[in-house]
Amino acid sequence: MANPISDDLHLYKKIPRKNSVGRTIDFIILFLLFSLLVYRWLNLNNHGLTWLLAFLCESWFTFTWVLVTNIKWNPVEYKPYPELLLQRVPELPSLDMFVTTADPVLEPPIITVNTVLSLLAVDYPAHKLACYVSDDGCSPVIYYSLVEASKFAELWVPFCKKYNIPVRAPFRYFSSDPLRFGDSPKEFQHEWKKMKDEYEKLSCKIEEAVQKSAPPFDLTGEFAEFSNIERKNHPTIIKAS
Structure with a gap:
């Protein structure tokens, strides 16, 4: 059975933040990174081991960049309501x-x-x-x-x-x-x-x-x-x- 206190008295509110400009910049960076990787891959035979090492390093950098960007993709703010804390004594x-x-x-x-x-x-x-x-x-x-x-x-x-x-x-x-x-x-x-x-x-x-x-x-x-x-x-x- 649901606790009515839990449903009605939220201690915080999650507020999404707009990130249109940041996402546009991230898309541009991602496009440039993938373009560089494709260029490296298509020209590996012409440049040998040096470009292979560069391709591997840049692939790893792209992978880690995607992971970090994914974490920041949907930024939110939390608005707390500390005045409601004592109204939830049974749950504390x-x-x-x-x-x-x-x-x-x-x-x-x-x-x-x-x-x-x-x-x-x-x-x-x-x-x-x-x-x-x-x-x-x-x-x-x-x-x-x-x-x-x-x-x-x-x-x-x-x-x-x-x-x-x-x-x-x-x-x-x-x-x-x-x-x-x-x-x-x-x-x-x-x-x-x-x-x-x-x-x-x-x-x-x-x-x-x-x-x-x-x-x-x-x-x-x-x-x-x-x-x-x-x-x-x-x-x-x-x-x-």
Whole structure:
């Protein structure tokens, strides 16, 4: 039985493009190529091996040219309709998103955190999204940052979806001029200030963990597996948040 959603809500439209001039030029080139090949073939006996090699090379060139031209023969444009995406939730596949990092000094944890937060806040059904972070350096600071970021995400993700925030990486969003929101509703302004305060608190916690030789957490409990870890030689540690 056909799915009515599939029939009525197309995520894109294929629009053919006119290519009259291009096709005319291609026909002329093809005619010239075939004329050259016929000329070579009819005069092989008069010129010997040299023309035979030239004929074989030009035949191969003509063959590859026809293949390439065939691919471009019917150009089309695709017009997407992203606003219809969420109306097709039953058909959307589950997505696994991977973020990799290896060094909390060369790759500051706040950048990794912003990447994860922007991925968690995308316009996609939450129950079909999974985000994985791979840290080759096995840094407890990275894990600590992600734990704190998961708490912030409980506020950030609903905020983005409620107000349809276009830029969902917090550091980029909050770097905007706050005066541009002067005409926004009071409720939005209040929540915007609250979210910015929460993000600044998160940034301070992560920055403190990076700069201090002794991070603001003990390597016990959920951090116990990170004790006595060598960055370049360590067992696999899997954590869920």
